[in-house]
Amino acid sequence: MRRLLPYLAYLKPVRGHFILALLCALIYGAANGVGFPYMVDKVLPKIFEPTAARLTGLELLLLALWMPTVFTVRGVSGYFNTYLIQYCGVRILEALRLDFFRKLQVLPLSFFQRQNSGDLMSRALSDANQLQHTLTALSNEIFKQPATLIGSIGFLVYKAYNERGIILVLVCMAVIPLCVLPIRFIGKKLARRAKQVQSELGSASDVLNENLSAAREIRAFGLEEREVGRFSAVTGNLITYQMKAVKYAKALNPAIEIISGVGISVTLVYAYRANIPWNSFFAILMALYASYEPIKKLGALSNDTRRGVAALDRLEMVLNAPVDIADPAQPVTVGRLQGKVAFNNVTFAYKAGAPALRDVTLSIPAGTTCALVGPSGAGKSTFANLVPRFYDATQGTISIDDIDVRAMRLADLRANIALVSQEAILFKDTIYNNLLLGRADATENEVHQAARDAFADDFIRSLPHGYDTVVGERGATLSGGQRQRIALARAFLRNAPILVLDEATSALDSESEAAIQQALKKLVVGKTVLIIAHRFSTIRDASMILVFDRGHVTDCGSHAELYARNPLYKALFDGQNQS
Numbered sequence: 001m002r003r004l005l006p007y008l009a010y011l012k013p014v015r016g017h018f019i020l021a022l023l024c025a026l027i028y029g030a031a032n033g034v035g036f037p038y039m040v041d042k043v044l045p046k047i048f049e050p051t052a053a054r055l056t057g058l059e060l061l062l063l064a065l066w067m068p069t070v071f072t073v074r075g076v077s078g079y080f081n082t083y084l085i086q087y088c089g090v091r092i093l094e095a096l097r098l099d100f101f102r103k104l105q106v107l108p109l110s111f112f113q114r115q116n117s118g119d120l121m122s123r124a125l126s127d128a129n130q131l132q133h134t135l136t137a138l139s140n141e142i143f144k145q146p147a148t149l150i151g152s153i154g155f156l157v158y159k160a161y162n163e164r165g166i167i168l169v170l171v172c173m174a175v176i177p178l179c180v181l182p183i184r185f186i187g188k189k190l191a192r193r194a195k196q197v198q199s200e201l202g203s204a205s206d207v208l209n210e211n212l213s214a215a216r217e218i219r220a221f222g223l224e225e226r227e228v229g230r231f232s233a234v235t236g237n238l239i240t241y242q243m244k245a246v247k248y249a250k251a252l253n254p255a256i257e258i259i260s261g262v263g264i265s266v267t268l269v270y271a272y273r274a275n276i277p278w279n280s281f282f283a284i285l286m287a288l289y290a291s292y293e294p295i296k297k298l299g300a301l302s303n304d305t306r307r308g309v310a311a312l313d314r315l316e317m318v319l320n321a322p323v324d325i326a327d328p329a330q331p332v333t334v335g336r337l338q339g340k341v342a343f344n345n346v347t348f349a350y351k352a353g354a355p356a357l358r359d360v361t362l363s364i365p366a367g368t369t370c371a372l373v374g375p376s377g378a379g380k381s382t383f384a385n386l387v388p389r390f391y392d393a394t395q396g397t398i399s400i401d402d403i404d405v406r407a408m409r410l411a412d413l414r415a416n417i418a419l420v421s422q423e424a425i426l427f428k429d430t431i432y433n434n435l436l437l438g439r440a441d442a443t444e445n446e447v448h449q450a451a452r453d454a455f456a457d458d459f460i461r462s463l464p465h466g467y468d469t470v471v472g473e474r475g476a477t478l479s480g481g482q483r484q485r486i487a488l489a490r491a492f493l494r495n496a497p498i499l500v501l502d503e504a505t506s507a508l509d510s511e512s513e514a515a516i517q518q519a520l521k522k523l524v525v526g527k528t529v530l531i532i533a534h535r536f537s538t539i540r541d542a543s544m545i546l547v548f549d550r551g552h553v554t555d556c557g558s559h560a561e562l563y564a565r566n567p568l569y570k571a572l573f574d575g576q577n578q579s
């Protein structure tokens with residue numbers, strides 16, 4: 001439970017509601033724990049005792065009203081307590097999800113390569129939900145039930161002590177400590193199950209997520225049955241763990257009821273022996289019963305808490321994940337950079353011990369078009385991804401205009417870089433807004449000019465709503481070439497001094513590619529360009545070519561120089577020109 005306390009801070013914005021809810025809980029507790037036993041003790045005898053005085057009509061009415069009054073007070077306070085607490089719970093959930101989502105925005109890319117997106121989704125939705133449930137239940141019952149318990153035990157002690165002294169009190173209370181045993185035992189079992197359930201939910205949403213994103217491949221390869229099998233396997237596991245959790249959770253109430261039944265029967269026997277009048281005895285019974293109820297609820301609450309802590313563990317995996325790529329404490333202020341990119345003894349490994357880039361030292365003068373060439377897996381994309389700090393070098397430094405990239409604010413650094421990769425991702429929005437992502441403050445004219453420069457204007461205007469056409473998720477309603485041209489138009493708009501083109505033309509048909517080549521010629525002017533391209537036609541004009549081989553940069557020169565002296569380069573070039 002201590003684990004959950006820091007998160008009660010989320011209640012701050014709704015403290016007014018929360019305090020009101022607590023007041024209602026106290027009223028509820030008093031009505032519940034004292035109201036009924038008191039009625040049995042004091043009201044019923046006036047009506048049923050043969051020796052009682054005759055009642056006037058008004059007195060009878062007042063006595064008869066006792067019951068509906070207790071019910072009304074309890075009902076109304078219970079209602080407002082629940083309503084207000086639910087309101088607080090929903091607000092907690094909202095704040096928590098937002099914190100979670102905000103954290104996802106700043107985590108380094110490497111985090112997402114380690115985690116499955118379906119599992120992250122399940123954490124954001126289902127675990128946050130579980131935690132909300134727990135916090136609500138906790139804040140709801142944690143005052144209401146103890147209030148009831150104290151009310152009823154107080155009444156019990158008072159009553160029993162007045163009847164027969166301390167012995168009767170002890171008899172009545174004897175079994176209460178016994179109730180703690182099943183609460184503890186079941187709680188421990190449940191904690192493990194709860195975590196398994198949440199993690200199975202994560203696996204199920206992984207499978208679902210992967211399935212949805214590969215709808216085409218599944219049909220093409222005839223994987224439908226295999227996918228159904230995979231999904232049914234994870235949901236099967238989910239059900240198994242859920243039922244195990246139910247098995248323990250639902251055993252708690254009967255266990256406590258049986259124990260309290262024993263307590264009541266012991267009291268009954270003692271009361272008979274001791275000749276306690278029936279109304280006192282019933283009042284004691286009611287108070288006893290009223291005190292077992294909160295124990296049952298608090299037991300269930302302890303189970304809820306364990307589920308909540310399991311969910312919290314899963315949320316904290318994200319909330320507390322280190323953000324190791326972040327702004328420096330004292331950033332160097334940079335505006336628009338010139339674009340001289342230098343690597344100094346840079347080694348980088350995705351996984352310790354297997355560097356993807358080894359001891360790279362080189363300098364690319366501002367305004368140079370620099371092509372990166374090498375077999376697939378040689379480290380070209382890795383090299384390009386280190387410049388905008390998608391990853392940080394394991395050793396060595398990377399600088400732009402002789403300023404270490406780690407000394408700049410991330411936003412400043414990245415504002416100086418435009419990136420076009422093989423897969424152009426669009427958001428589900430209008431084409432115009434998608435273009436505007438390149439530079440949020442661009443004017444309409446600039447947006448249109450950028451589209452013209454990227455040879456995208458014509459096809460955009462031919463769409464049913466032109467620039468206001470909404471594209472599907474990830475841009476699914478456009479062709480690859482069209483998406484790529486929109487990505488290029490963004491790069492035109494961004495007009496950053498450093499341009500990274502990572503296989504930007506690889507996935508295109510030859511018509512699109514011709515248009516994009518044209519666009520690129522204009523785009524690269526005056527910029528430092530890192531270009532990774534499939535086709536040598538794109539790169540032979542580059543003024544600087546770097547040859548990558550198994551993480552090393554093995555050579556650097558112009559096309560003519562490298563073709564003459566570098567066997568790997570010659571082999572790659574000839575291999576492509578033959579085919």
Ligand SMILES: Nc1ncnc2c1ncn2[C@@H]1O[C@H](COP(=O)(O)OP(=O)(O)O)[C@@H](O)[C@H]1O
Binds near residue numbers: 113377380548
């Ligand atoms: N996210 C990643 N996690 C782990 N290893 C990776 C990751 N990306 C690339 N690698 C590995 O790093 C090496 C270089 O990859 P990459 O830079 O993408 O090559 P290239 O772009 O030249 O084809 C390869 O061995 C690849 O398997």
Ligand SMILES: [Mg+2]
Binds near residue numbers: 380381382
């Ligand atoms: Mg690559």
